[in-house]
Amino acid sequence: AQSVTQLGSHVSVSEGALVLLRCNYSSSVPPYLFWYVQYPNQGLQLLLKYTSAATLVKGINGFEAEFKKSETSFHLTKPSAHMSDAAEYFCAVSLSNTDKLIFGTGTRLQVFP
Amino acid sequence: EAQVTQNPRYLITVTGKKLTVTCSQNMNHEYMSWYRQDPGLGLRQIYYSMNVEVTDKGDVPEGYKVSRKEKRNFPLILESPSPNQTSLYFCASSFGISNTEAFFGQGTRLTVV
Numbered sequence: 001a002q003s004v005t006q007l008g009s010h011v012s013v014s015e016g017a018l019v020l021l022r023c024n025y026s027s028s029v030p031p032y033l034f035w036y037v038q039y040p041n042q043g044l045q046l047l048l049k050y051t052s053a054a055t056l057v058k059g060i061n062g063f064e065a066e067f068k069k070s071e072t073s074f075h076l077t078k079p080s081a082h083m084s085d086a087a088e089y090f091c092a093v094s095l096s097n098t099d100k101l102i103f104g105t106g107t108r109l110q111v112f113p
Numbered sequence: 114e115a116q117v118t119q120n121p122r123y124l125i126t127v128t129g130k131k132l133t134v135t136c137s138q139n140m141n142h143e144y145m146s147w148y149r150q151d152p153g154l155g156l157r158q159i160y161y162s163m164n165v166e167v168t169d170k171g172d173v174p175e176g177y178k179v180s181r182k183e184k185r186n187f188p189l190i191l192e193s194p195s196p197n198q199t200s201l202y203f204c205a206s207s208f209g210i211s212n213t214e215a216f217f218g219q220g221t222r223l224t225v226v
Contacts, residue, residue, distance in 0.1 A: 009153065032212040043117070043203055043217030044156075051212040090155060094211050100171075101210060103148075105155040 002027045004093045006104035014112050019063075019078040021107045023091035026072065033074040034092040034101075035065055044090060050074060061085070086111045115140045119204050119218035126194055126225055134189045134221050136204030142216075144207045145187040146171065147179065149200040150220075156203065161210075162187055194225045 007022040025031055032051050036044040048059025055067040061084075065076045074091060091104040117138045126132055138145065146161035148171075158171030162181040176198055178190040187206075191198060204218040 034214075036215075036217075041220075043219050044205075044215075045217070046214045049212070049214065100158065101146075101215060103156040105153060 002031065002093050002095055002100070002102055004091050004102055004104040006089075006091050006107050008107055009105065010108050010110065012110040012112060013081045015083055016080050019076070019081045019085065019109065021076040021089050021091075021109065023065075023074045023076065023104060024072050025074060025091075025093045027093060027095060029095055031093045031095055033065075033067060034094075035059065035063070035074075035076050036090045036092060036103075038088045038090065038106075040087070047076070047089070081109075081111045083111050083113065085109060115216065117204055117206050117216050117218040119202075119221050122219060122221060124221060124223050126223070128195055128225055129193050132191050132194060132223075134191075134202060134204075134223070136187045136189065136218060137185050138187075138204075138206040138216065139185065140206060140208075140216065141184065142206035142208055143184070144210050145181070146205050146215075147177070147187070147189050148203045148205065149173065150203060151200050159189070159202075191223075194223075196225050199223060199225050 003026045005024045034049045035047040038044045048057045050067045058064045088108045094101045143164045147159040148156040157173045160179040162168045202221045205215040207213045207215040
């Protein structure tokens with residue numbers, strides 16, 4: 001069965017510091033992987049997605065993620081955090097032969113001045 | 114503007130009083146789904162629909178009903194709400210499920226007392 005694990009329910013960084021949010025997946029077939037962001041009092045919106053093309057995926061707002069099959073990981077990074085990046089981030093996985101999009105438990109990112 | 118609209122945004126109700134949360138999308142998407150979001154649990158799928166008159170259970174369907182009579186609408190029905198259904202609910206739609214972006218509504222915060 002497919003699943004996704006996000007390590008760290010809370011991550012705090014200083015403004016300008018590197019952001020690293022971790023996501024590991026479990027899948028018996030090649031997965032499709034997504035990162036969504038949820039700003040306060042809003043729905044989720046897509047940051048980026050991996051669909052078996054390039055392993056390094058660039059998304060909106062300067063975020064990117066690298067698909068590493070050997071590590072079953074899809075960590076989200078941003079070189080320099082901005083105050084506006086404070087939000088909750090969800091990693092999600094789906095398979096081509098299923099009707100499901102499975103979400104991780106989320107990581108809340110705090111950015112301090 | 115492409116969007117998924119949920120109503121109401123906030124609802125407080127009493128145990129046992131039937132309620133409906135509406136969801137409408139204007140993107141002609143085939144796939145629609147309902148999720149509930151609870152602290153520490155991420156998003157869990159309640160029900161989904163592949164197209165008009167085609168619905169199926171997600172991971173946590175107990176206590177909920179849905180219908181898909183029109184492509185654009187996918188209401189969530191709680192016939193007899195209980196306090197354990199207090200949660201934040203999201204409707205989402207997409208063209209497919211495996212490798213396409215899901216668009217989310219703004220959420221409905223439901224409190225059952």
